[in-house]
Amino acid sequence: MYHVKEAFYTLQGEGGQAGRASVFCRFTGCNLWSGRERDRATAACRFCDTDFLGTDGQNGGRFTDAETLAGHLTALWPDQDGVVTPYVVFTGGEPLLQLDETLIRAMHRQGFEVAVETNGTIVPPAGIDWLCVSPKGASVLAVTGGDEIKLVYPQRDAPPERFATLDFRYYFLQPMDTGPLGEPGSRMAETVGYCMAHPQWRLSLQTHKIAGFD
Numbered sequence: 563m564y565h566v567k568e569a570f571y572t573l574q575g576e577g578g579q580a581g582r583a584s585v586f587c588r589f590t591g592c593n594l595w596s597g598r599e600r601d602r603a604t605a606a607c608r609f610c611d612t613d614f615l616g617t618d619g620q621n622g623g624r625f626t627d628a629e630t631l632a633g634h635l636t637a638l639w640p641d642q643d644g645v646v647t648p649y650v651v652f653t654g655g656e657p658l659l660q661l662d663e664t665l666i667r668a669m670h671r672q673g674f675e676v677a678v679e680t681n682g683t684i685v686p687p688a689g690i691d692w693l694c695v696s697p698k699g700a701s702v703l704a705v706t707g708g709d710e711i712k713l714v715y716p717q718r719d720a721p722p723e724r725f726a727t728l729d730f731r732y733y734f735l736q737p738m739d740t741g742p743l744g745e746p747g748s749r750m751a752e753t754v755g756y757c758m759a760h761p762q763w764r765l766s767l768q769t770h771k772i773a774g775f776d
């Protein structure tokens with residue numbers, strides 16, 4: 563059984579695939595935070611911008627098997643004429659608590675490329691086409707390579723230096739969303755500063771928040 567908070571068609575907003583049309587599948591639940599506000603201050607991950615509790619979101623629900631969920635996600639892809647390869651992003655919550663090889667294969671059979679957004683604490687199943695790892699605080703990484711690392715910046719217990727020699731194709735810093743840009747607490751300027759001082763790292767902006775497309 564797969565538990566899905568919500569599923570929707572949008573553009574990938576972040577990282578090296580930003581701007582690409584994507585079906586998002588947001589799984590319920592995370593191993594680094596319960597998702598309840600009263601637990602946030604003591605969680606392993608404390609800055610989460612996402613509601614991943616329950617199955618009550620847009621196109622959410624409980625799916626008994628991979629084929630059923632794959633069909634549900636495929637129906638959200640608008641371009642049925644095969645001009646481009648369809649793209650699905652599994653996120654959450656922590657998607658690797660639920661995503662398995664059976665579901666990845668089912669999406670491949672539907673013609674999709676499969677991307678994953680993970681906190682890096684769980685070993686991924688085989689077959690992922692684009693793996694994005696976003697380390698959280700002092701949590702121990704089970705994944706030390708992939709297509710991109712997208713580190714939310716700054717994090718006291720997770721300085722970029724700790725990850726600079728890992729095996730990724732792209733290294734991104736994403737400013738921690740602490741509220742509106744330009745308001746006190748915005749981490750934009752220091753993130754830009756770090757990328758300019760350390761050219762290995764590129765800036766990733768949450769373009770869906772800036773442009774308001776989800």
Ligand SMILES: C[S@@+](CC[C@H](N)C(=O)[O-])C[C@H]1O[C@@H](n2cnc3c(N)ncnc32)[C@H](O)[C@@H]1O
Pocket residue numbers: 592609610611612653654655656657679680681682695696712714736737738739740
């Ligand atoms: C909600 S998480 C779900 C996937 C997975 N649990 C993870 O943490 O990578 C999706 C992406 O949003 C990022 N993110 C979460 N809260 C954020 C915030 N307040 N500011 C910037 N990025 C944030 C995460 O680091 C991750 O790259």
Ligand SMILES: Nc1nc2[nH]cc(C(=O)O)c2c(=O)[nH]1
Pocket residue numbers: 572573574575576612653654679770775776
């Ligand atoms: N448009 C859009 N792009 C995203 N990239 C990663 C997201 C996530 O929450 O995992 C996300 C999201 O929530 N929306």
Ligand code: SF4
Pocket residue numbers: 592593594595607608609610611612614654655656681698
């Ligand atoms: S690991 Fe990801 S889903 Fe879990 S609380 Fe942190 S940002 Fe949110």
Ligand SMILES: [Mg+2]
Pocket residue numbers: 611612
């Ligand atoms: Mg998001």
